[in-house]
Amino acid sequence: MHPGIIFFLVILGSVLFHIFTPWYWTDIASNWGGMDDTITLTFWIGGGVFIAVCLFMIYCVLKFSYKKDRKVEYKPEDKKLEKILTWATTIGVAALLAPGLIIWNQYVSVPKNALEIDVMAWQWGWQYRLPGEDGKLGTTQVININDDNPFGINLDDPYGQDDVLIQSDLINLETNQPVKILLRSVDVLHNWYVPQFRAKMDAVPGIVTYYWFEPNKIGEYEVLCAEYCGIGHYAMRGGVEVQSSIDYKKWLSEQETFKELIAKQQKIEFGNKKIVKNNNFLLNKEIYKEE
Structure with a gap:
């Protein structure tokens, strides 16, 4: 040919x-x-x-193409x-x-009315933090991150007390409401990506990256990690549900705040101490009887 x-x-x-x-x-x-x-x-x-x-x-x-009588021209x-x-x-x-x-x-030019959402990435999942009634996210420090404080919120920051915590791979958004995504990672590179939103960016350990978008179509969408992050990368998925304003506010009112999380943990801790104290009392009582 x-x-x-x-x-x-x-x-x-x-x-x-x-x-x-x-x-x-x-x-x-x-x-x-x-x-x-x-x-x-x-x-x-x-x-x-x-x-x-x-x-x-x-x-x-x-x-x-080759021809017998053709001569090469040097140029x-x-x-x-x-x-x-x-x-x-x-x-x-x-x-x-x-x-x-x-x-x-x-x-990267975020509208002034954009809602800030803290997106925390880890191997291999997502969790979210939204501002409470004061409309501001509390400050955070990496050193504060632990099982009791998964986002590393500064305990002495009053703006952090009413922050809404979503310790789940699923999050709801309000339609036609601009959103500023603040990306953080506790371990390796990740990337919060919803194909239908046409927006994504790397979550880099040690820094906060950001971008914004405005969801404008009610529905459920899949969240993917678009940066290879280890053997569980394929399973690092989540979900976003874009809702009407009424449904979103109802959902938001049902979520737990940082203040409520602390109170719940203190109650559990107090209960555990009480159990330990009672057990010690019973143990000492048995020892006294034996003597």
């Missing part, structure tokens, strides 16, 4: 695969339609360059061609980078 035909079939197959592929992105459920537009633009520019290069190769194969440089290629490459790269930089600027 002639090489030119092979190149043509490669072009045709690639274009048809892109048009009719069954593996395409999911329906969008957030404000980040610009992400899809940027990716589409990248496909068009990259695809156009790919087709142009392949067509040029077909042209070269056909025009410069070490062509300033005109070099200028054309330099400018074409510059414009192409700028066209690829500019939309991405614009979207990135929007991605």
